[in-house]
Amino acid sequence: MNKVRIIHGPNLNFTGIREKDFYGSEFLDDINKRILERAEELSFDAECYQSNSEGDIINYIQSCYYEGVEAIIINPGAYTHYSYAIRDCIASVSIPTVEVHLSNIHQREEFRHTSVIAPVCKGQLCGFGSYGYLLALDAVNEILINQQ
Ligand code: DQA
Numbered sequence: 001m002n003k004v005r006i007i008h009g010p011n012l013n014f015t016g017i018r019e020k021d022f023y024g025s026e027f028l029d030d031i032n033k034r035i036l037e038r039a040e041e042l043s044f045d046a047e048c049y050q051s052n053s054e055g056d057i058i059n060y061i062q063s064c065y066y067e068g069v070e071a072i073i074i075n076p077g078a079y080t081h082y083s084y085a086i087r088d089c090i091a092s093v094s095i096p097t098v099e100v101h102l103s104n105i106h107q108r109e110e111f112r113h114t115s116v117i118a119p120v121c122k123g124q125l126c127g128f129g130s131y132g133y134l135l136a137l138d139a140v141n142e143i144l145i146n147q148q
Helices: 028-041 054-067 077-081 084-093 131-147
Strands: 002-008 044-050 071-075 097-101 123-126
Touching: 002 028, 002 054, 002 131, 028 044, 028 131, 044 131, 054 084, 071 131, 097 131, 123 131
Parallel strands: 002 044, 002 071, 071 097, 097 123
Antiparallel strands: none
C-alpha cells in the first residue's frame, strides 16, 4: 500500500468557521473524512495531519522521509507565500508533493499570488474548495503509476 500523507497548515483547523466565502462551510474533520474515503478507494495508506506551527510541519515532513512515505499533499496555508523553510524541507525529502489551496489564490490579494512552495511541488491545485484534495489524490495516483 502506498503511503500518502495529507498536511494542513496554519488556520486550516478553522475551516468551516473562518471566511466561509473563501474556504467553504465544511469543517476540517469532515474534509478529512472525505479524503480518507477517497484514499481508501485508491488503496492508499493515508493519514491527515494539521499544525499551526512551521517547525512542527517541518518535523512531520522529515518523519515522512524516515517512514518511507511515497507522496505528500500539502495545503501550507499562509506559509505558502513566505516559508522558505517548508520549501527547503520539501526539496530535501524528494517525496513527490502536490500543493492544494481551497481558494483560488491567484484571484485574491497580490501577496497570495506567489507560492514559494510551488517550485518544489509536482503541481498546484487551487480554487476547487475541499474537492481539490480529492483531485490531488487522483494526481498522486497518476504520479505513482507513472513512477513504476
Ligand atoms: C489557503 C490560501 C492561503 O493564502 C491562506 O493563507 C490560507 C488558506 C487556501 O487553502 O486557500 O490559510 O491556503
